Amino acid sequence: MSDHPVLKMEFNIGGRPMTLETGRLAKQAGGAVFVRYGDTAVLVTATMARTIRTGIDFFPLTVDYEERFYAVGKIPGGFIKREARPSEKAILSGRLIDRPIRPLFPKQLRNEVQVIATVMSVDQDHAPEIAAMIGASAALHISEIPLQYPIGGVIVGRVNGELVINPVLAQAEQSDLHLVVAGTKDAVMMVEAGAKEIPEKIMLDAIAYGHGAVRDIVDFIESYREAALAKGLAKEKIVPEITEPAPELVDAVTRSATPKIEGALIRCSSEKLSKLTRDHFLDEMKAELVEQFLEQFPEQENDIKDLLESIEKQLVRRMIVTRGLRIDGRALNEVRPITVEVGILPRAHGSGLFTRGQTQILSAVTLGTISEEQILDGLGVEESKRFIHHYNFPPFSVGETRPMRSPGRREIGHGALAERALSAVIPDEGAFPYTIRLVSEALESNGSTSMGSVCGSCLALMDAGVPISAPVSGVAMGLIKEDERLTVLTDIQGFEDHLGDMDFKVAGTVKGITALQMDIKIAGISQEVFEQALAQAHEGRMHILQKMLDVLPTFRPELSPHAPRIIHTTIDPEKIRDVIGPGGKIIKKIIEETGADIDIEDDGRVFIAAVDQEKGKKALEIIESLTKEVQAGEIYNGRVVKIMDFGCFVEVIPGVLGLSGKEGLVHISQLAHHRVNKVEDVVKEGDMILVKVLGYDNQGRLKLSKKEAMPAPEGGEEKNDRQNRPSRRRE
Numbered sequence: 001m002s003d004h005p006v007l008k009m010e011f012n013i014g015g016r017p018m019t020l021e022t023g024r025l026a027k028q029a030g031g032a033v034f035v036r037y038g039d040t041a042v043l044v045t046a047t048m049a050r051t052i053r054t055g056i057d058f059f060p061l062t063v064d065y066e067e068r069f070y071a072v073g074k075i076p077g078g079f080i081k082r083e084a085r086p087s088e089k090a091i092l093s094g095r096l097i098d099r100p101i102r103p104l105f106p107k108q109l110r111n112e113v114q115v116i117a118t119v120m121s122v123d124q125d126h127a128p129e130i131a132a133m134i135g136a137s138a139a140l141h142i143s144e145i146p147l148q149y150p151i152g153g154v155i156v157g158r159v160n161g162e163l164v165i166n167p168v169l170a171q172a173e174q175s176d177l178h179l180v181v182a183g184t185k186d187a188v189m190m191v192e193a194g195a196k197e198i199p200e201k202i203m204l205d206a207i208a209y210g211h212g213a214v215r216d217i218v219d220f221i222e223s224y225r226e227a228a229l230a231k232g233l234a235k236e237k238i239v240p241e242i243t244e245p246a247p248e249l250v251d252a253v254t255r256s257a258t259p260k261i262e263g264a265l266i267r268c269s270s271e272k273l274s275k276l277t278r279d280h281f282l283d284e285m286k287a288e289l290v291e292q293f294l295e296q297f298p299e300q301e302n303d304i305k306d307l308l309e310s311i312e313k314q315l316v317r318r319m320i321v322t323r324g325l326r327i328d329g330r331a332l333n334e335v336r337p338i339t340v341e342v343g344i345l346p347r348a349h350g351s352g353l354f355t356r357g358q359t360q361i362l363s364a365v366t367l368g369t370i371s372e373e374q375i376l377d378g379l380g381v382e383e384s385k386r387f388i389h390h391y392n393f394p395p396f397s398v399g400e401t402r403p404m405r406s407p408g409r410r411e412i413g414h415g416a417l418a419e420r421a422l423s424a425v426i427p428d429e430g431a432f433p434y435t436i437r438l439v440s441e442a443l444e445s446n447g448s449t450s451m452g453s454v455c456g457s458c459l460a461l462m463d464a465g466v467p468i469s470a471p472v473s474g475v476a477m478g479l480i481k482e483d484e485r486l487t488v489l490t491d492i493q494g495f496e497d498h499l500g501d502m503d504f505k506v507a508g509t510v511k512g513i514t515a516l517q518m519d520i521k522i523a524g525i526s527q528e529v530f531e532q533a534l535a536q537a538h539e540g541r542m543h544i545l546q547k548m549l550d551v552l553p554t555f556r557p558e559l560s561p562h563a564p565r566i567i568h569t570t571i572d573p574e575k576i577r578d579v580i581g582p583g584g585k586i587i588k589k590i591i592e593e594t595g596a597d598i599d600i601e602d603d604g605r606v607f608i609a610a611v612d613q614e615k616g617k618k619a620l621e622i623i624e625s626l627t628k629e630v631q632a633g634e635i636y637n638g639r640v641v642k643i644m645d646f647g648c649f650v651e652v653i654p655g656v657l658g659l660s661g662k663e664g665l666v667h668i669s670q671l672a673h674h675r676v677n678k679v680e681d682v683v684k685e686g687d688m689i690l691v692k693v694l695g696y697d698n699q700g701r702l703k704l705s706k707k708e709a710m711p712a713p714e715g716g717e718e719k720n721d722r723q724n725r726p727s728r729r730r731e
Contacts (some may be wrong), residue, residue, distance in 0.1 A: 323608025350464025
């Protein structure tokens with residue numbers, strides 16, 4: 001046993017204990033906390049580089065969320081059998097941690113900071129991402145890393161109208177809300193929500209309810225640091241090196257540049273310059289100012305550029321708050337001009353082009369069979385999903401060039417947000433047995449391509465004929481706070497997002513919210529401000545929704561002619577083997593014969609997909625033929641396939657694909673109401689005759705009767721041949 005001190009403390013979240021432990025694991029990290037919540041266990045470390053990264057103008061923070069498959073007793077799929085690139089769930093969980101802590105570091109910190117959350121055990125009733133978020137806050141707080149305030153985070157659900165903190169799996173499955181709230185003791189820093197058309201008032205109550213639990217978590221983390229300091233397990237915070245520009249430089253740049261920049265900004269607003277024109281105009285002006293000041297202050301180029309950016313930001317914010325002027329000349333609650341088109345891709349199953357100002361999204365939908373659903377190889381209980389939304393952000397969308405790579409964290413996050421916004425209105429598998437994949441291409445970007453993707457993708461779904469329960473639209477909101485004055489902006493563009501204090505994205509139907517994402521850069525946002533922002537957002541998204549419905553009021557009544565038609569039927573699970581055949585021989589024959597795709601579920605559900613509906617019907621007929629049971633007492637029109645001395649064999653269900661059908665024996669005594677001496681006197685091979693099913697013999701063979709399928713003769717049963725023959729008397 002080591003003599004190194006260990007600190008382990010426990011507190012309750014959602015009525016269940018969570019423990020934080022430090023001093024036993026990963027002792028060389030700047031801060032390391034082992035979090036236990038139920039049987040969920042996450043090791044979170046926070047480490048800062050000793051040296052400063054030079055030549056950068058941003059804080060180099062990295063948050064990695066590492067899933068280990070041993071956490072749920074699984075071996076990774078694939079050939080290599082080890083964890084490789086992070087899953088989408090892991091990337092989104094890392095973003096949940098990154099977003100609330102990033103604004104809380106000193107702005108001029110240039111030491112690289114890395115937070116790593118390693119998920120080592122997962123109990124599905126206790127979310128590992130929440131354990132990781134709290135562990136990250138605690139690890140940073142006991143380290144020397146200068147995080148200004150600790151944070152807490154919880155999930156809020158709503159079950160039967162009651163709000164629940166960190167719902168267990170059974171509660172989560174019944175919940176109409178999945179809301180992640182993260183923040184400090186005094187302020188909400190981040191909100192991420194998916195909901196089933198929740199009204200704004202309920203969403204506000206849920207945020208406030210979650211923040212109450214967050215305060216308790218922050219109080220505990222602060223007491224945890226005090227206990228860790230007492231045991232020598234926490235470190236004193238470093239004071240980052242902050243170099244201020246020379247006062248004479250600040251004075252000279254401020255006096256000379258402020259009126260020029262202000263005049264340029266007013267011109268941009270009054271002339272409503274486009275994004276590229278405005279950027280080019282402002283960049284040229286600032287480049288001239290840099291050259292001018294370099295003559296007086298050589299070798300201070302970076303400080304000059306920083307000062308000019310700061311002046312520009314202050315002036316734009318002041319214009320908005322004091323004069324109600326936006327950089328593109330719009331009113332504070334005005335949405336940019338919108339154009340909507342649908343069906344522009346001739347071979348896609350559905351497409352929508354949504355343009356709002358200089359943000360343009362082209363969304364396309366593809367409908368596939370249930371077997372094409374996405375397999376999820378992760379730590380959650382879900383093994384697959386049938387509704388998928390992907391988002392692409394090529395460099396030309398902002399007039400730039402860069403290498404085309406696989407989707408980054410931002411693309412995955414935006415795609416997930418749009419997916420969450422639309423999933424609430426997607427029909428269930430029973431009503432619409434398709435896998436649905438949407439892809440949104442950002443063709444132009446000047447603010448809120450994620451909400452543009454919601455609108456474009458909703459249009460694509462309706463164009464494809466997907467019977468969504470309600471159309472969805474989305475809008476991005478912004479906030480500027482100067483002293484005690486707050487201004488909420490509708491439909492923010494990229495410039496306003498960069499200089500604002502809040503990025504607030506809301507999507508939903510007429511009935512309520514389906515997705516919400518909020519990131520706040522400052523403290524002190526009150527409940528009243530949230531109410532104003534949500535009310536203004538509702539007004540904005542209803543305006544956008546009406547523009548969409550003016551072009552396409554509802555989903556199309558028919559699917560695209562290029563989309564597969566899916567026929568759904570159910571067979572006895574015991575009959576699945578009759579359709580599949582040995583080694584899949586029979587089902588392969590059906591697919592080859594008809595060209596249809598066939599999926600058979602273990603519970604007997606069968607999905608037949610074919611672009612040509614006649615081919616789908618043919619496949620259905622074959623499957624029904626293979627699985628149809630011959631019912632006792634029923635009458636069938638069968639074909640005589642073989643004559644024997646004792647009767648004939650009749651095929652009551654025809655064979656398919658060269659396979660034998662279902663046949664039974666009509667005994668000679670069951671051919672007619674009179675005595676039959678020879679089978680051929682009544683039937684011949686190839687004859688179609690009506691037969692009644694008598695049942696099965698003790699060997700499972702089918703017994704049929706032609707006699708029972710015919711009406712009885714008048715006056716009773718016909719006399720047999722012997723009775724009809726004349727008597728022969730001896731003379």
